[in-house]
Amino acid sequence: MDTTVADTLIGTTIDGRYRITGRVARGGMATVYTATDERLERTVALKIIHPSQATNVHFVDRFTDEAKTIARLTHPNVVAVYDQGRHQGLPYLVMEYVQGRTLRDLLTQRRRLNPVEACAILEQMLAAIAAAHRAGLVHRDVKPENVLVAEAPSGGIANLVDSVVKVADFGLARAVEASAADDSGQLMATVAYVAPELVTDGHADARTDVYSAGIVLFEMLTGRVPFDGAEPVEVAWQHVDNDVPAPSSIVKGLPNTLDDLVARATRRDPGARPTDAGAMLAEVQVVRDDLGAANVETALLRQVPARPRQADATALVPAITTTMAPVQDRPAWARLPQPNARTQRRRAPGPPATFGPVRPGRFGDRRRIVLMATVALMVFTVLGSTWWVTLGRYVEAPQLVNMTKAQAEAYAGSEGLTVTYGDGKYSERVDKDVVLEQRPAATERVIRGGEIILTLSLGPERYPVPDVVGTELAAARGELEAVKLKVKEGDGQFSDTVPEGAVVATDPKAGTSLKPGDTVTITVSKGRSPTRVPNVVGKNINEARGELQEAGLTVVEEYKDSNEPADQVIGQSLKAGTGAETDAEIKLDVSKGPPQVIVPRVVDLPCPQAQQQLQSLNLRANVQGLNPNGVARFQNPPENTPVAPQTEVVIQCF
Incomplete structure (x- = not known):
């Protein structure tokens, strides 16, 4: 049965703008559809969570944060987010629609890729992840399912070297300082690609993504992941206990440079890996150069036109490079980043250019040489001046965002730049005096020796509750609204010290730090209370009850163990002398009386021993008879009689 037809959302128009035309994929948390943006007349991808997840507040918040997270990553290798909203209570994202397949689909079809294709895909993956790392984010779930390979301009995805790669699901990214396990305590990563530090202590940073990218490279080269097992936890712990094997041990003939690259990226010690995706990208570009032109030249030379039949004809052979020439008809969704100068191969040196035959010894030839030299000098002077005015006097602005104020000043100083500060901004996520924004942004041009304007975090926006009592x-x-706090008036309260209409108390109390928009409940005085609470502690419960009821109070009694006489009041809930409303409840603690003592048998004991035993039980012994040191022959009260402490027990000694 066609599940696309059965989907009730097909044909629905969301937010009066996005008409859903088909379903792309359904995951455990959300479903992705293709849709037509009827306002801009373009195809987009629409991701909407399942109704079963709508009650999971943490998941919904994380899903909503996905749009904000990806919006910070403006990069041609990152799937862009255009819009977000809710449909029938379910959050949705509107994203760039990428024509192509996932890297997982490609590996399922082809099993493995050749080294040049693997490195070409990995470079664009790392370019996207490096942009996230520069923004202070960690992807945490780098795997083939999250890598989209768009159709190449040359047609289809057969030519992987020319295809555009985009990384998705940056919604799982977090600030590096806050990386942790998810709410359920499970690792937010797929065990086949999980870094050892995520398994052992749940910590993730930029090097965690480097490890996962190394595992993806291993799989592209070998057609399998390095570790396997019956249970996910078994696979996860293999990453902790074992080194990733060399790809050439599985696929014979792979270059050693690729073995070394995989080994460096998948070191179990994070400190031994490249520091972030940008550092690994530089290493991948060097490896592509080290692989040599053989793999690329063979493919390109097949495209060179056949040599003309004339024996003396000369054909132009295009220079061999490791990167393809720009394709003019590449669609907007498939724009590639500018090629790195390090990846360009140099043309083979040819014979020096000449401007015509030179006949030494003739005056005209010497004059021609001088003229040519003068023209060349003028050209170089103009080009040099133009270069200096347009490019030479500029440097690339360094990345200062997420540095502390002191770190940013030191780093900018080392680059010959000065820093100035604009107005600070509050931030719930960034500590105080850490750089939030910079102008110009990182990698943009700035005049040598110029200045960068920094915006520092003021930390979380908090305001202390002012003291408004009285x-x-x-x-x-x-006064409360002046510090951006909301005010709620609670029930009134009688007060002997605060006049009627004034504030008696606030909740929270004065001095408590609150976020803007938090609510403070204020209690207003109703003036002096009409009833005075009498002191009844030490009185008999009957007397106390009558006195309190006469004062208009409602009495609630609770009997407790006490050494005080039975039925004596030993405590009251309302303080004596304070005011109270009529019919207010007052709780009285009433003594049950001292705990009783069971009189022991002392008959037939020596009188001194009998006297000592009675005294140890908090009883008084009254020794009578002819011989105080004799034997007790009679006692009163008799044995096993319950009596109050300090009761007198008479013993007759003979």
């Missing part, structure tokens, strides 16, 4: 209601409300 202040009139209107004035208190104005």
